[in-house]
Amino acid sequence: MRKANFIVSGTFTLFAIFIIAISVGYPPSNHGVPGPGMFPIIIASLIILSALTLFIFTLRMPKEMDSAIDLKSKNVLNVYITMGGLVLYFVLLPLVGFVVTTSIMLILFIKWFSKRAWWKTILISVLFTVAIYLLFGSVLNVPMNFGLLI
Amino acid sequence: MLLEVLNSVFSVQIFLFIILGVFTGICIGSLPGLTATMGVALVLPLTFGMEATPGILLLIGVYVGAIYGGSISAILLRTPGTPAAAATVLDGYEFSKRGESGRAMGISTVSSFIGGVVSVLALWLISPQLAKLALRFSAPEFFLLAVFGLSIIASISGNSLAKGVLCGGLGISLSFIGIDGITGYPRFTFNNINLLSGMSFIPVMIGLFAMSQAFSTVENIFTPDQVTQKISKVWPSKKDWKIILKTAPLSGAIGTMIGIVPGAGAEIGAFVSYSQAKRSSRHPELFGTGIPEGISAPEAGNNGVTGGALIPMLTMGVPGDAVAAILIGALTVQGLQPGPLLFTEHTTLVYSIFLGMFVANVTMLVLGLSSLKLFVKVLSVPKAILTPMIFVLCVVGSYAINTNFFDVGVMLFFGILGYFLQKADVSVSPAVLGLILGPMAESNFRRALLMSEGSYSIFVASPIAWVFVVLTLVTLLGPAVKERLKKH
Incomplete structure (x- = not known):
């Protein structure tokens, strides 16, 4: 499960970076009203935060709690x-x-x-x-x- | 209006659709590997050409039937037909070991019916009041409601809060695709014409819930399921009736309350009802050894969730569980927007849903008590034949929504993604709920700021808004605080 958690956290981080990279090019806020890019950036930041949390929790996970995932049987x-x-x-x-x-x-x-x-x-x-x-x-x-x- | 509702539900056509839905639901629910969500997702494309009332009632029939149907294989095979019947296995299979599977199924049928009826009553009584309250909501309250819904979904729908948020975030991100509703600016469309109108969430749902589940079934496709029990004496004895009438109404009410909480599905409803019945019992040590309360409580609890889940869905457009999310999709296809306005603009439809759901529960009781032997036979349909047929239904269902092969590709992509997410122990429900709640959160967030000319104080300007802020904080921080208190 450790390996899977690392992959999940890495993939979602890349996905969120991709969203941010595109969203920053969208029209800016107008008179305090958010533009089309603001909400995607907020959600992508939340994804990165959660991915980091998952990464840290997995690093601190005791080895005996780790379980293998069947991907090759x-x-x-x-x-x-x-x-x-x-x-x-x-x-x-x-x-x-x-x-x-x-x-x-x-x-x-x-x-x-x-x-x-x-x-x-x-x-x-x-x-x-x-x-x-x-x-x-x-x-x-x-x-x-x-x-x-x- | 009453006459209109009665005419609508008791027409031959709708009555037949309800019976068909419940029958199909029981068959789907009884087969291990086919969940209630998958059943509703697979039947959904059949409703595209129908009017709203028969279409929605067909799906509700499938939902009610499937949640009950899961108990059949839980009792006979020790394998819950749906996750909602996982708690029923504990006592249900013990009955089968003693050769009393008919008795167990009788208890399960009547308890499911009582749980379902309690939930319909709650739906009937609570929904109109909640809709009246929701009519007072404006953009800030709807935004905070959506955030609360998302926070609770993330925190209870899996083993890890972080994974729940990730999957919810994925769903919300998918909702960004298409032309922005406020500025008209195309987002994440990559010059693909198919993406301009946004991601159609029905193919996503069919992929995540039906296709990914079918892939999981392929893993064990060569292991046969055996049914050896013979069914007799389904009607509960006087003694069992007493126990059912004592246990099921309360468990049904617990299930209903859990159903109202966004994201908490029938599985949680069943387990909470089971543990409550155990805690309040004079002989808790007998639970797990095959006692009627051990079947009655989870079965009334899981069917109690069915009506409860529709309460936030119909009144506020917030799905109570994954099936309610699909029902939102079904209503949207019909051009209807779930929320408080549904109660004022489509009153007949709303009350037809209430009455139709009651009829679906009665149908479930009648079919359950009279045709159990037939449903047990369904268990012997080999999954080796059924699974490829599910592939076809997933493909045709996704194609039928817009007669577009792009949607089939989307379904297949999310089917594969859903399979791997399940492998990594990531629950896929938050993605679908995020896909629905995301636009609600974003549009109301921006609308609120438009109203306040950019001032964020609008989000804490009303008492209702404060209630949602506090609820969200409690939901997100509660588990961490509890953990810390335990340590000290």
Whole structure:
């Protein structure tokens, strides 16, 4: 947890510095009324203060209170692969179309996660995709036709 | 107006939506890994095309049902379906070990109903008065209210105040994106047209609450959940009824009070009710061994939070918990702004929500007592199939709000970020609440200074403002002072 706390505190500090760096370029206060940059600077300063507090508390944290965070086990690697798959799905979705991309994504994930027979996996995936397509496309009037295919 | 409200809630269409919401909620809540917040976030996109009353009541149905549904797996699997049911595990699973899971679920159902009804009554009685009071608020009071809300959210929503403030700060920072409401100056838009109108908070919420949770489920996707218990005799015995009627109303009231506090969710409501019941019991040593009070108190407590959380949300636009934050999103999509004006401009809607929430609790009782076997079957739906389907719902839900793929990217980004924040033990709720309270704080801060021509004394010019200043200081400094006093 120590390592994670240091990373959290460092990342948030960088994020806050980034906000301040942009906000100082915004128009200044006018007749005592804050300009658009003032509140972001206040909040970013608060973030830096909290990040520093977290940093100091973590430094003073007794070693026996430290706990490891699982970021490399096989289970977590499965999450990373899933994230990668979904990013790919997000990229292909507008290009290919909802029904085809979603059905393939579901088939691959369900087959991987559950090891069911192919025909059952395909049936579940296609039926669910079509149901969502009809629910959002026809009942809720959300435009669901995009991409080269359907 | 009464007739309008009755007509509105008791129309076939709305009644069906409430039943559908409660049913869906119980199914979602009973499945470990799917929380009430996630359920409401996933169902939210379905309400975009609906009118305000059916849309909001569908979501409230999901909320009420999911908070109750969490007890089913808590009792049967020793795994709370939602964090709100964590306290129910302590005694609930002991019943199952003795083969009395039906009895435990009967106690849980009736207690949840009583807790829910107490909270609806409080919502009904307190909200209009609070809204009247809030009508007297002007910019400085609203600013201080938002600051108080943010301070309390940061201090109670995680294990560390610093992490709570960091995450709240992240949420507020996201609210800066877009054209500044007062000067019209574009902030943090990086010449991206999608950012000009600001960060749409529904994709952020779906990402932080639903997608990140689904990622966490993937970690244990290959571990099956087993349900071996058979359910029988759900209706509580005379002896159990006596205990329920003694415990549940008070626990429901405690849950309601906790729900009113911004940021304190159903999980806290359940644990506080449980420990209060234990403290006031003649036999506290029996808690944890499977006694009816051990189920009745947390279940009435967590459902008590449901109505309580809506009180600050409807009257002042300050969400009582993460679900209330999503409901603010749902109201905003309908073009409605939660706050005191809602009570004067949309009175029928407000009272329809009150009555609809009562109907949702009755529906929960009826479904819970009559269809438990069906809900237990839901537990055997494999998460290996359910989780990929949740991915699709998250994607379609984020896309549907503006029919824009940029929002899907935002959802995915916050889903991944939420997963890592959870890993680092950072609660994501303050981010969403910050996203909602941030604009309220900033616009009223600047408006107040505009009113006072730059004089900061306006923030301590009224008694109400002083109340909020003192409350904020107590919230932020209280824990540190207490710690110091303990040491000396």
